[in-house]
Amino acid sequence: MSVTAAFYLQAQDISVIRNSVDVYSNTPMTGSSKFNAMAGSNGALGGDASSLLTNPAGLGVAIAGDVSVTLSVENNKNTSTLAGNSVNYNISKVNLGNVGGVAAFQLMTETPWKFINLGANMSTTSLENYVESPGNSNVVISKNLVDGSGNNVVGNLSYLGHAYNRYGTQTKFNLGVGANYNNSLYLGASVNMHYVDLEQYDSASFGLDLDKTAYTFNKQYTPFSEKSNGFSATVGVLGKITNQLRLGASIETPTWWSLDRVYTDYYTGTDGYVYQDSFVEDRTFRSPMKATLSGAFVASKNFAIDVDYTLGITKPHYKVQGDAEKELNSFFSDTYKNLSEIKVGAEYRIKSFRLRGGYSYTSSPFDNMTVSAFTNSGSTAQTNFSNMILGDRNMIGAGLGYDFGKFYIDAAYQNITSNYKNPFLAGHSDFGTGYYSSDFDVATPNSVVSDVKNVRNNIFVTVGWKF
Numbered sequence: 001m002s003v004t005a006a007f008y009l010q011a012q013d014i015s016v017i018r019n020s021v022d023v024y025s026n027t028p029m030t031g032s033s034k035f036n037a038m039a040g041s042n043g044a045l046g047g048d049a050s051s052l053l054t055n056p057a058g059l060g061v062a063i064a065g066d067v068s069v070t071l072s073v074e075n076n077k078n079t080s081t082l083a084g085n086s087v088n089y090n091i092s093k094v095n096l097g098n099v100g101g102v103a104a105f106q107l108m109t110e111t112p113w114k115f116i117n118l119g120a121n122m123s124t125t126s127l128e129n130y131v132e133s134p135g136n137s138n139v140v141i142s143k144n145l146v147d148g149s150g151n152n153v154v155g156n157l158s159y160l161g162h163a164y165n166r167y168g169t170q171t172k173f174n175l176g177v178g179a180n181y182n183n184s185l186y187l188g189a190s191v192n193m194h195y196v197d198l199e200q201y202d203s204a205s206f207g208l209d210l211d212k213t214a215y216t217f218n219k220q221y222t223p224f225s226e227k228s229n230g231f232s233a234t235v236g237v238l239g240k241i242t243n244q245l246r247l248g249a250s251i252e253t254p255t256w257w258s259l260d261r262v263y264t265d266y267y268t269g270t271d272g273y274v275y276q277d278s279f280v281e282d283r284t285f286r287s288p289m290k291a292t293l294s295g296a297f298v299a300s301k302n303f304a305i306d307v308d309y310t311l312g313i314t315k316p317h318y319k320v321q322g323d324a325e326k327e328l329n330s331f332f333s334d335t336y337k338n339l340s341e342i343k344v345g346a347e348y349r350i351k352s353f354r355l356r357g358g359y360s361y362t363s364s365p366f367d368n369m370t371v372s373a374f375t376n377s378g379s380t381a382q383t384n385f386s387n388m389i390l391g392d393r394n395m396i397g398a399g400l401g402y403d404f405g406k407f408y409i410d411a412a413y414q415n416i417t418s419n420y421k422n423p424f425l426a427g428h429s430d431f432g433t434g435y436y437s438s439d440f441d442v443a444t445p446n447s448v449v450s451d452v453k454n455v456r457n458n459i460f461v462t463v464g465w466k467f
Contacts, residue, residue: 013219014423015164015200017331018389020316021365024228024257025287025339027172027194028123029053030097032068033410033462037399038345039358043294043308044238044248046186049100049121052174054292054308055236055250056188059119059178062102068464072097075457078131080422082450083376085134087161093126095169097460112182119176119190127168127198131422133450135160135205138378141444145210146272157206157442159374160214162424162450168198176234186238194230194255199223204425204435206442217435217442220427224263230255230287238294248294254314257285266436274436284319288312288339305346312339335367345397354401354410362393364420371423373447380446391420399460408464416456423447 029040031050042050046058048066076091100121107113139159147153176190202219236250261283266276291313296306316332318325345358369388374380399412427434427443434443 013200013202013222014389015166015202015222016328019166019198019200020285020328020332021336022390023127023170023196023198024230024255024285025316027192027255028125028170030070030072030123030125030460031121032070032098032100032464033399033412033460034347034354034356034401036414036458036460037356037358037397037410037412038306038347039343039360039395039397039414041306041308041343041345041358041360043250043292043306044246044296045298045304045306046178046238046248049102049119050098051178051188052100052119052121052176052190052192052234053123055238055248055294056119056174056176056190056234057178057186057236057238057248057250059102059117059176059188060115060180060186061178061238062104062117063106063115065101065103065467066464067101067467068099068462069096070098070460070462071095072125073459074126076126076129077455077457078129079453079455080131080133080450081452082134082448083136083138087132087134089130089132091128091130093128095124095126097125098123098462113179114183115180117178117180119174119178121174122171124169124171127166127170127196129166130163131452132163133161133422133424133448136374136376136378136448138376139374139448140378141206141442143440143442145440147210153210156209158209159425159448160205160207162204162448163201164422164424165201165203166198168196171195174234184240187236188238189235190233192232192234192252192255194228194232194257196226196228196230199225202424215437215439217437218264218266219435220266220433221263224261226259226261228257228259230257232256232287244298246296246298248296249292250294251291252289254289255287257287259283259285266441267432268441274438274440276436283321283325286317286319288314288316290339302349303347305344308343310339310341310343314338335369337363337365337367339363339365352403354399354403356397356399356401356412358395358397360395364392365390371426371447371449372445373423373449383449385421385423385449387420388423389420391418393418406466408466410462410464412460412462414456414458414460416458418454420452420454422450422452424450
């Protein structure tokens with residue numbers, strides 16, 4: 001980890017790094033219940049609008065029109081542990097998770113081109129996430145203060161707790177076309193529009209020994225809110241090698257984001273009191289380009305299995321408008337690992353009944369990091385952490401469905417787990433990037449790092465119509 005990147009952990013809010021990867025580089029993958037039950041693995045199968053999330057060439061597989069609506073119930077639970085104590089928090093949200101449709105146009109010509117199909121898909125997911133870490137009275141920060149009589153005194157601030165809190169919604173809209181050549185080769189392309197609306201908070205509580213009072217502090221530049229728009233494009237190909245074996249490949253360009261940000265800036269006035277102002281800025285961000293390779297084995301009309309592997313080709317990058325973007329880009333250059341994700345999904349049919357399941361694994365996006373951190377006893381040490389900020393993610397999916405002919409109904413369940421190290425509290429006193437109350441600020445170059453287990457349990461119900 002370079003000096004520049006290490007400095008950034010002290011100079012800015014860590015949630016900016018997390019959101020750059022977790023939000024802006026990780027677009028919604030909420031499709032139909034079939035797609036979700038198979039853990040998003042459909043790159044070499046296709047056939048419905050959810051193909052636009054992986055490989056638009058899958059649109060060309062459809063031989064009939066299809067429209068579906070999916071209701072999602074998302075439950076997000078975080079358990080943060082520090083110094084032997086834990087804090088749990090649950091959030092549940094109900095959303096219109098996905099709407100998709102395919103219009104199939106059969107070509108009545110003598111050429112090998114059989115179908116030209118148009119597809120649209122919109123996915124929405126909640127960004128709300130609350131991570132509260134317990135306190136540790138052994139972590140004490142000294143602060144030079146002035147008492148009510150004007151005397152200089154030294155106060156000791158004991159760390160009582162910390163919280164990252166995020167609200168918002170993320171939406172991705174795909175519009176694509178797929179073509180069927182001789183029922184053996186399928187080509188596709190899509191344009192993808194992205195939208196994010198979020199609010200981010202970063203706060204900590206300290207107890208001051210001088211007056212036995214607890215104070216709440218906000219991290220410099222927080223809270224902040226962002227309204228962002230992005231654009232990307234995807235092209236793909238899918239081919240039948242034999243009647244049973246299918247191979248596919250797709251590539252999605254980087255998403256070019258335009259971020260409008262309102263943030264809070266704190267400063268200490270000449271009278272010694274803390275004041276705050278709100279400022280507006282815009283940023284330009286480019287997410288990584290991604291490539292996906294897929295393979296499917298279709299044993300019969302009753303059973304199929306698909307495997308997708310996605311690899312990030314580039315790294316996140318901000319347009320440089322000042323020192324903050326330089327430090328961010330240095331941090332990503334030094335510590336970001338290219339995305340690596342594997343997904344496996346299968347479907348088994350018994351007449352009109354469908355049984356589905358899937359599994360996916362996504363690696364941690366960051367290399368190991370060494371930072372100066374408080375130990376449980378309150379001392380400090382240079383400590384190496386794996387799964388810092390974000391960790392590996394495991395997903396298990398399962399689902400059922402029934403085809404009534406023109407209509408169908410599907411249901412799916414997902415369990416997603418991730419464990420990571422959660423750094424906070426570090427700030428740089430020379431640049432005023434610590435934490436601020438209404439009375440004074442506190443800054444330390446050392447991080448407190450808690451262990452977070454994130455568990456998401458999602459339920460989806462899809463109703464569809466074929467025409």
